[in-house]
Amino acid sequence: xxxxxxxxxxxxxxxxxxxxxxxxxxxxxxxxxxxxxxxxxxxxxxxxxxxxxxxxxxxxxxxxxxxxxxxxxxxxxxxxxxxxxxxxxxxxxxxxxxxxxxxxxxxxxxxxxxxxxxxxxxxxxxxxxxxxxxxxxxxxxxxxxxxxxxxxxxxxxxxxxxxxxxxxxxxxxxxxxxxxxxxxxxxxxxxxxxxxxxxxxxxxxxxxxxxxxxxxxxxxxxxxxxxxxxxxxxxxxxxxxxxxxxxxxxxxxxxxxxxxxxxxxxxxxxxxxxxxxxxxxxxxxxxxxxxxxxxxxxxxxxxxxxxxxxxxxxxxxxxxxxxxxxxxxxxxxxxxxxxxxxxxxxxxxxxxxxxxxxxxxxxxxxxxxxxxxxxxxxxxxxxxxxxxxxxxxxxxxxxxxxxxxxxxxxxxxxxxxxxxxx
Amino acid sequence: xxxxxxxxxxxxxxxxxxxxxxxxxxxxxxxxxxxxxxxxxxxxxxxxxxxxxxxxxxxxxxxxxxxxxxxxxxxxxxxxxxxxxxxxxxxxxxxxxxxxxxxxxxxxxxxxxxxxxxxxxxxxxxxxxxxxxxxxxxxxxxxxxxxxxxxxxxxxxxxxxxxxxxxxxxxxxxxxxxxxxxxxxxxxxxxxxxxxxxxxxxxxxxxxxxxxxxxxxxxxxxxxxxxxxxxxxxxxxxxxxxxxxxxxxxxxxxxxxxxxxxxxxxxxxxxxxxxxxxxxxxxxxxxxxxxxxxxxxxxxxxxxxxxxxxxxxxxxx
Numbered sequence: 152x153x154x155x156x157x158x159x160x161x162x163x164x165x166x167x168x169x170x171x172x173x174x175x176x177x178x179x180x181x182x183x184x185x186x187x188x189x190x191x192x193x194x195x196x197x198x199x200x201x202x203x204x205x206x207x208x209x210x211x212x213x214x215x216x217x218x219x220x221x222x223x224x225x226x227x228x229x230x231x232x233x234x235x236x237x238x239x240x241x242x243x244x245x246x247x248x249x250x251x252x253x254x255x256x257x258x259x260x261x262x263x264x265x266x267x268x269x270x271x272x273x274x275x276x277x278x279x280x281x282x283x284x285x286x287x288x289x290x291x292x293x294x295x296x297x298x299x300x301x302x303x304x305x306x307x308x309x310x311x312x313x314x315x316x317x318x319x320x321x322x323x324x325x326x327x328x329x330x331x332x333x334x335x336x337x338x339x340x341x342x343x344x345x346x347x348x349x350x351x352x353x354x355x356x357x358x359x360x361x362x363x364x365x366x367x368x369x370x371x372x373x374x375x376x377x378x379x380x381x382x383x384x385x386x387x388x389x390x391x392x393x394x395x396x397x398x399x400x401x402x403x404x405x406x407x408x409x410x411x412x413x414x415x416x417x418x419x420x421x422x423x424x425x426x427x428x429x430x431x432x433x434x435x436x437x438x439x440x441x442x443x444x445x446x447x448x449x450x451x452x453x454x455x456x457x458x459x460x461x462x463x464x465x466x467x468x469x470x471x472x473x474x475x476x477x478x479x480x481x482x483x484x485x486x487x488x489x490x491x492x493x494x495x496x497x498x499x500x501x502x503x504x505x506x507x508x509x510x511x512x513x514x515x516x517x518x519x520x521x522x523x524x525x526x527x528x529x530x531x532x533x534x535x536x537x538x539x540x541x542x543x544x545x546x547x548x549x550x551x552x553x554x555x556x557x558x559x560x561x562x563x564x565x566x567x568x569x570x571x572x573x
Numbered sequence: 574x575x576x577x578x579x580x581x582x583x584x585x586x587x588x589x590x591x592x593x594x595x596x597x598x599x600x601x602x603x604x605x606x607x608x609x610x611x612x613x614x615x616x617x618x619x620x621x622x623x624x625x626x627x628x629x630x631x632x633x634x635x636x637x638x639x640x641x642x643x644x645x646x647x648x649x650x651x652x653x654x655x656x657x658x659x660x661x662x663x664x665x666x667x668x669x670x671x672x673x674x675x676x677x678x679x680x681x682x683x684x685x686x687x688x689x690x691x692x693x694x695x696x697x698x699x700x701x702x703x704x705x706x707x708x709x710x711x712x713x714x715x716x717x718x719x720x721x722x723x724x725x726x727x728x729x730x731x732x733x734x735x736x737x738x739x740x741x742x743x744x745x746x747x748x749x750x751x752x753x754x755x756x757x758x759x760x761x762x763x764x765x766x767x768x769x770x771x772x773x774x775x776x777x778x779x780x781x782x783x784x785x786x787x788x789x790x791x792x793x794x795x796x797x798x799x800x801x802x803x804x805x806x807x808x809x810x811x812x813x814x815x816x817x818x819x820x821x822x823x824x825x826x827x828x829x830x831x832x833x834x835x836x837x838x839x840x841x842x843x844x845x846x847x848x849x850x851x852x853x854x855x856x857x858x859x860x861x862x863x864x865x866x867x868x869x870x871x872x873x874x875x876x877x878x879x880x881x882x883x884x885x886x887x888x889x890x
Contacts, residue, residue, distance in 0.1 A: 185685030353716030469692030
């Protein structure tokens with residue numbers, strides 16, 4: 152099918168385009184930008200007047216809850232949510248039940264996702280068997296099955312010798328290791344940032360040093376092994392400073408932050424709002440400002456949704472007992488835009504398209520001629536209210552409930568097929 | 574952010590924490606409690622019909638003898654129908670969630686819940702969930718708040734010291750895990766106590782505790798100097814594990830209240846404790862039973878405070 156997206160403001164951070172230009176798609180690929188190629192006859196014309204035409208979003212962390220947690224969400228519901236959020240590729244962490252530690256599970260997930268014919272799914276394999284932090288997984292086999300990187304998700308890896316070995320083994324094959332820095336001893340039983348709010352509310356706390364100590368360990372080991380390290384969900388000012396220093400020393404390092412943490416702080420917990428029970432915890436305003444600055448200066452490469460749909464029963468509990476996590480697929484675009492502001496759409500989009508593609512090692516996140524036509528067409532100015540009924544995800548849990556955010560997806564195209572129209 | 578404890582007329586709808594309650598409401602509770610104390614001192618204890626026909630459910634997910642008993646006595650003196658439920662340490666032990674339990678009790682026409690729970694925020698969760706005519710009293714949630722204890726402490730202080738604005742008060746012990754300390758601090762800063770000190774080793778103080786408006790001391794002898802009120806906190810036995818403290822003996826030596834240390838406080842200082850006490854751990858028996866101790870009057874005042882709170886809640890529009 153030939154599609155002509157006309158008169159939109161085309162923003163392609165990789166090709167440094169930000170101008171009103173038409174986009175021409177044929178056989179699932181971008182065939183021209185600007186003027187139509189010879190003999191191009193459109194089967195469908197999308198009028199993008201007043202809209203932004205951007206590469207489809209790429210999310211580095213979206214829990215689809217399959218296999219194992221289908222009562223929270225299914226592949227169907229969450230893939231619907233992804234394209235409704237303009238997301239055309241997503242990486243899913245290995246913390247399913249069972250975890251993604253066997254090639255068969257990965258193949259099944261890839262197959263299930265493919266038959267739905269929506270966003271591309273890139274599984275992140277378990278770094279250790281059952282995520283227990285003791286034995287290595289068959290990383291090369293998992294990579295053959297489709298894993299793009301290896302991770303512990305939120306499971307602890309306390310044994311530094313195992314971590315060293317895992318990095319060495321991954322480096323052997325050139326695989327990336329994605330780790331969220333958290334010392335499990337310092338974080339034990341904690342549910343909130345070790346600061347003013349946790350003190351006031353009497354919530355067991357997680358100090359910043361839980362992040363920096365684990366981060367320092369993994370940076371040292373990454374230097375030792377030469378592994379490609381991706382630091383997930385950085386949360387503190389001190390953590391950002393460590394990543395910045397390591398990058399300045401030339402360590403081949405990448406880093407992401409969750410969209411919630413770019414905007415929220417411990418203060419948002421208010422009177423025990425369980426929707427603000429997140430992993431890592433929302434930290435102080437100073438930390439939040441450091442995350443924003445880290446995005447701006449490139450210390451933090453990408454913003455991810457850290458999508459974790461939770462059923463309502465699991466949130467209707469006292470704060471510490473409530474399941475951590477937030478729904479995020481449909482909020483990624485508006486929250487990225489909110490970070491950069493209307494004057495810097497291209498900068499915002501780079502953090503959710505080009506940069507995550509680079510981290511994933513994908514030739515995606517841009518609209519170059521010849522590339523797959525994964526496209527997000529959105530209204531950058533339209534406000535919409537975040538409420539349960541407005542979300543396609545089965546997870547309705549988000550700290551942003553009730554707020555109005557700017558940036559509404561109108562069309563999502565995956566491989567040149569319109570998979571969402573809103 | 575709306576204060577979930579007040580209704581749209583500014584009256585007390587729930588009592589969840591002393592934090593954020595206006596001083597006139599705190600004083601109002603103390604004044605009403607005083608009238609109940611006077612009534613009791615008049616000889617025989619009469620029931621008053623302020624909660625006649627109301628059903629008060631004491632739901633205790635954590636064990637308690639004293640607090641539950643004083644709430645029960647208070648509710649009965651207000652002529653309420655009282656139901657006690659000891660649900661044990663875990664709401665999920667029977668597979669029922671906290672809010673399911675509450676829904677079931679609401680279906681039995683509960684008018685008021687007195688709740689104790691091991692998790693901070695449990696009382697807030699219930700208050701957000703129940704119908705507008707149902708009131709919630711927090712009888713202790715995790716490490717967060719124990720407002721009626723703090724109020725009876727304020728009553729005790731006012732009883733012996735008359736005023737708040739000229740006092741120096743020290744809270745000694747495990748502030749980190751203490752809902753009592755948090756509620757005391759908020760109550761005192763609201764009522765105008767100019768100097769509140771906390772005295773503890775660093776392992777028993779939460780981060781940024783000074784942001785609550787207190788001065789931090791690690792040396793008990795310095796901290797007790799010239800104080801008018803010493804509020805001891807209970808040190809639970811399980812704090813001896815988890816690398817918080819080396820031993821009860823060492824704790825007592827450095828942070829236990831003895832006659833010698835008490836001598837550093839003002840000569841008319843009063844000593845308080847929320848109970849139950851660990852004699853020889855946080856307080857020496859000679860102090861607990863000595864002339865400065867007002868620990869037993871605290872318990873008596875506790876009934877009047879709980880009557881005051883429950884009758885005010887029932888009287889809200």
